[in-house]
Amino acid sequence: MEFTTSKRANTERNQNHETHMQIQEHFTELSIRLSEVLDNSGAGKDTVMVRRGSYLWLERMANLHTQLTGYNFECFHFGSQSEGTTIPGLQSDIDILFSNNSVNIMRVWGDWEPGMENFMMLHDETTPPQQYLLQVISKETQKPETGLCDDTVRKDSRQVLYSAERYLSDLENTAKNIAETTKSGPSVSFIPNWDMVYAFHVRKPLHEILHWIDRCKCRHWPPVLLLEAASVSPCFLVPSGHPDSDYKREEWRLSPNLIERMLIFSFNMTQIKCYIVLKLIKKSLFAKIVGDSITSFHCKTIMFYTMERTHPSLWFEHNLMYLLLHCLRMLRTWLRFGRLPHYIIQGVNLFDGKLSKVKQRRLLVYIDSMIRNNLQDVFNIDIENIGCRLQGCYIRRIGQTRESERLFVCNSINIQLNYECFKTFLGWCKRIIQVNQINNSNTTFEKTIQYVLRNAVECSTNARLKNVALVFLKHVHRLQNSMQSSDCLRLRKVVTKQLIRRFQYSLNTDVASSHLKLASVLYCSGHIIAAVRVLEDVERRFHNRVKAVCECRSIEGQSDLHVFANMSSGNSDKGFSESPFSLCVKFVTEEAYCVPTILLFEMNRNITKEEVTLRTNVEILWMGSAEVDARPFLHYLQYLTYGGLSDRDNQLHALRALGSYIYNIRNINKINLYHLETALNMLGHCHEMEGEYDRALDNYEISLGICGTNNAANWHVRRVLRLISG
Known part of the structure; x- marks a missing residue:
C-alpha cells in the first residue's frame, strides 16, 4: 500500500490522535504487568542481550570451523535465538545458514567469474515473486552449459537449470553419513532442534531490495542508516520452490535474512516484548484454531508493518497491550484481504501454501472475538504460566520478591x-x-x-x-x-x-x-x-x-x-x-x-x-x-x-x-x-x-x-x- 508523503503524515497524525483517545485505562496497568511477567520469563533486556551474544559468538565459531576445514562457506545464525526474541517456553529451534562462497550468482553477463560455479538468475512473468531459476553457466567461457549432469535439468526452452530439489537430495544423502537426518522445507539437518539451510549468496544489488528501500524512504522506521546498510547487504537463494509453481522442484527462493536481522536488531525492548507476545499467542492460542499454519515469520512481518505505521512515541512499556491490539488489527486487515504481503519483497503472499482460505476465515473470526473482548484471551496463554501470572494467581517461592x-x-x-x-x-x-x-x-x-x-x-x-x-x-x-x-x-x-x-x-x-x-x-x-x-x-x-x-x-x-x-x-x-x-x-x-x-x-x-x-x-x-x-x-x-x-x-x-x-x-x-x-x-x-x-x-x-x-x-x-x- 503506497502513500504520498503528505498523505502519510496526515494518516500518522490521525492515528496518533485516535490512539490517545482509544487506549483504555486498564490497558496501562495490564501493559506494565505483562512487561514484568515477560521479564520474569526470560524476556528482560539482560537475557535478550546474552542470548544474542551467545549465538553471534557461535556464529563466529562456525566460521572458524569453515576456515580451518577448508570449506568455502560463510555461516549465519538467524531466527529467534540469535535475535533474542524467544523465551524457554517457546522452545525455539536454532537456525543456521551456510552460504557457499565457491558459487557465483549472476544477474547479468558482466557478473561472470572464470573458474567458479556460475549460475544466472532467471525470472520472467511466469515465475512467482521471490522465486528464481538458476541457469548453469560454463566455468571457462561466458556461455550457458548445454550438457546435463546429476544436479541439473533442462527447461522447455532448452536452458540447463540447477535443480533445488536435487541439491537438497545430495545434502540429505551426505548428512545421512554423519547422523540421523531430518528434512523440513529448505532445511536438511543432522542435529536435533536445528534448522540447517545451505544457500547461495547474491552480492549484487537486487531490484526487489532497492524498490523496498525507495518505499521506506522518509518514514520514521526503518532508520536511514539501516536502509543504507541494507542496500549493500547480500541476500540468499535457498532451495525452496513456490507450492503453486510449474517449476517448484527447480526454483530457489530469495531470502533477505540479513536485512531482517538488522530490522530486529533495531527494535527497542517494548517492540521485542510485543513480538514475543505475538509468538506466544500464535503458539498457545492460534494453534488451537489453525494448528501450526501461522508461523513466527508471519508474526515478524506483522511487527514490521505495525512499526512502520505506528509513531515511535507509542513504543513504550505502558502501551504494550494497545500495541499488541494494533498488531492484531493489522493481522485482521490482511486476513480480510486474504493476503499477507512480504514486508520487503513485493508481490509475495505469505499465506500461500501456509494458511488455506478456510483457516483464514476461521482465524479471522477468532481474532475479531479477541479484539472485541479487549484481548482478555491473553489470560489464557499457558506457556510459562503467562496467563496465570497476569491474573496474579502465580505462587512464587517462599521469600521470593518480583526482583x-x-x-x-x-x-x-x-x-x-x-x-x-x-x-x-x-x-x-x-x-x-x-x-x-x-x-x-x-x-x-x-x-x-x-x-x-x-x-x-x-x-x-x-x-x-x-x-x-x-x-x-x-x-x-x-x-x-x-x-x-x-x-x-x-x-x-x-x-x-x-x-x-x-x-x-x-x-x-x-x-x-x-x-x-x-x-x-x-x-x-x-x-x-x-x-x-x-x-x-x-x-x-x-x-x-x-x-x-x-x-x-x-x-x-x-x-x-x-x-x-x-x-x-x-x-x-x-x-x-x-x-x-x-x-x-x-x-x-x-x-x-x-x-x-x-x-x-x-x-x-x-x-x-x-x-x-x-x-x-x-x-x-x-x-x-x-x-x-x-x-x-x-x-x-x-x-x-x-x-x-x-x-x-x-x-x-x-x-x-x-x-x-x-x-x-x-x-x-x-x-x-x-x-x-x-x-x-x-x-x-x-x-x-x-x-x-x-x-x-x-x-x-x-x-x-x-x-x-x-x-x-x-x-x-x-x-x-x-x-x-x-
Missing part, C-alpha cells in the same frame, strides 16, 4: 545459554579435528594437530574470529601437550618441567577436565605427590553444582531449565568465579602412555568385529578413545595416587566417594553421568585391586546391563574370572 524472581530466572537462563554454547562449541572443535584428520590421512595425527594449531593461530589475527580462535587454541593445545607427554613416556624419557608448565595455558577451559589430564600425566610419569596436589585442587573447586558437559552423548533432561535453576540457586550474587561446567575427560590413542592402564581397555571396547558394526555414526567417532566423566575419574585417580603414597585412609575415602557418586540413591547425578558404564568399570577395577573379586564382577555385570556390546567390561569379566580360577 529476586527476575534475577533468579535471568541467571538460570544465562547458565543454560552458556551450557548450550559450550556444548555446541565442543561439537565444532571435534569436527575441525576430524575433517583435518581425514584430509591429512597420509600424515600422523600429531602432525594434523600441529597443522590445525598453525592455522588457528593465523585465524587469531582476524579481528572477527580472534576470541573464538583463542578459546579453540586452548582446547587443542591441551591435547597436544598430553600427546607430547605420552610420547616422552613411550620413549622412556622424562616429562620435562617445561612441558608440564604448558598445561597452565589450558587449565581454565573448564572446572576439572584439563586439571585431570595434567594429574593423569603426573601420575603416569611417577610424580605422584604433584598429582595428588592437582587432584586436591580439583576437589576444592568441584562443588556439587558443577554441570557435566559431554559432546558425544545426550541425557534426557540435560538442558531443562530447572537443572540450571538449581545451579543458580546456589550461586552468589557475584556469579560463579569460573565456568560452572566440566567436560568429560577424553584420551585418544596417541595419549595412551599418560592414561591409567584400565582405560586402555576403553580404547578397545569390542570383543568381536561384529560389535563394531553395531556402533552408530556418532559412536564411531569416539569409541576408539577412552572417554570418562570428570567426577568419577577424579575419585579413581585419587584412589590410585593415595595408594601409590600408601595413604590407606584417603585411598579408602576415595573408593567410598566413587561408589557413592555412582550409586547415589537420590539420583542427583543422573544428568551428570554420561559414561556410567565406564565409571562402573573403574569402580570394579578398584574392587579388583582390593581383592574383592565378587564386588568387582557385580559392577562389571551392571555395566554390561547398561551396554552389552562395545563395552570394555567384557574384557574385565574375562580377566577377573581368570584371576579367580587361578
